[in-house]
Amino acid sequence: MRDVLTIGGKELTNRLFLGTGKFPAKSIIPKVIKNSETQVVTVAIRRVDLNGEQENILNYIDKDCILMPNTSGARTAEEAVRIAHIARAAGCGNWIKIEVINDNKYLLPDNYETIKATEILAKEDFVVLPYVSPDLMVAKALVNAGAAAVMPLGAPIGSNRGLKTKELIRILIDEIDLPIIVDAGIGKPSQAAEAMEMGADAVLVNTAIATADDPIKMAAAFNFAVKAGRLAYLAGPGAEKIHGEASSPLTGFLR
Amino acid sequence: MQIKVNGQLVELAEMLTITDFIKSKNLKPDSLVIQYNYKILKREEWSNTILKENDELEILNFVGGG
Numbered sequence: 001m002r003d004v005l006t007i008g009g010k011e012l013t014n015r016l017f018l019g020t021g022k023f024p025a026k027s028i029i030p031k032v033i034k035n036s037e038t039q040v041v042t043v044a045i046r047r048v049d050l051n052g053e054q055e056n057i058l059n060y061i062d063k064d065c066i067l068m069p070n071t072s073g074a075r076t077a078e079e080a081v082r083i084a085h086i087a088r089a090a091g092c093g094n095w096i097k098i099e100v101i102n103d104n105k106y107l108l109p110d111n112y113e114t115i116k117a118t119e120i121l122a123k124e125d126f127v128v129l130p131y132v133s134p135d136l137m138v139a140k141a142l143v144n145a146g147a148a149a150v151m152p153l154g155a156p157i158g159s160n161r162g163l164k165t166k167e168l169i170r171i172l173i174d175e176i177d178l179p180i181i182v183d184a185g186i187g188k189p190s191q192a193a194e195a196m197e198m199g200a201d202a203v204l205v206n207t208a209i210a211t212a213d214d215p216i217k218m219a220a221a222f223n224f225a226v227k228a229g230r231l232a233y234l235a236g237p238g239a240e241k242i243h244g245e246a247s248s249p250l251t252g253f254l255r
Numbered sequence: 256m257q258i259k260v261n262g263q264l265v266e267l268a269e270m271l272t273i274t275d276f277i278k279s280k281n282l283k284p285d286s287l288v289i290q291y292n293y294k295i296l297k298r299e300e301w302s303n304t305i306l307k308e309n310d311e312l313e314i315l316n317f318v319g320g321g
Contacts, residue, residue, distance in 0.1 A: 044320025054283060054286075086295060
């Protein structure tokens with residue numbers, strides 16, 4: 001049976017989403033995308049530096065990938081909505097990752113403003129993927145607001161600290177009837193596998209790949225880990241026990 | 256004539272369309288998104304939009320991000 005994740009009417013067979021920030025050179029991004037086998041790639045929108053080099057990240061992204069511009073830089077719902085309009089006008093489709101941040105130290109998202117922006121943009125037919133701190137009531141509000149998925153953080157952006165919010169994410173997976181995509185904080189492939197084993201629908205990784213010594217190799221490692229974790233979830237891990245339970249028969253030999 | 260581009264005041268010596276201005280700054284137009292006085296301009300509108308005193312222009316493009 002095909003294992004497909006459907007978001008905004010698109011069928012995804014790969015569950016690793018890739019962020020494109022912080023890479024040591026843009027020129028390696030095509031190889032990173034190839035090794036990660038990702039189908040969804042995030043980008044940001046910024047003012048052009050009139051006196052400097054003009055960067056166009058889109059030149060490095062495979063045309064078959066779904067672009068998911070983020071609203072980074074937004075501090076309010078209103079600013080996030082403005083950025084979403086700009087992204088759509090630029091011809092990048094209608095997927096948008098809502099990211100509203102007022103906290104410069106931990107970069108934690110403003111859940112309240114994020115819900116407001118989600119509500120507005122979902123009504124305008126955007127496929128809205130909000131980045132939030134994991135909280136059941138917030139996630140329920142996002143469902144009502146018309147989100148296409150919920151993207152809880154595992155740890156602060158760029159921290160590489162793994163699933164510090166694991167129990168709260170588990171509750172979202174259990175209770176929320178939308179794809180749950182763990183975004184932010186995943187630092188190692190084992191942590192991506194851990195998220196997928198517990199039933200996350202996908203993970204979004206940027207820093208862990210971009211800042212690895214060899215991002216191209218690390219992209220492949222994350223691809224395998226996400227696949228392994230997903231397969232383990234579908235296979236249904238056996239129960240944990242406190243005491244030992246022999247794997248070989250204990251009778252019928254020597255005594 | 257003064258206009259504001261990406262939040263900074265810019266002095267224009269002559270009448271320019273948005274297409275002219277982009278050329279004068281050696282920007283590649285393909286990937287740009289232009290907001291003109293808070294309104295997103297379609298690409299085909301760039302060449303017939305003449306900049307005037309106190310206009311506000313945002314010239315944006317896509318960069319790496321997570």
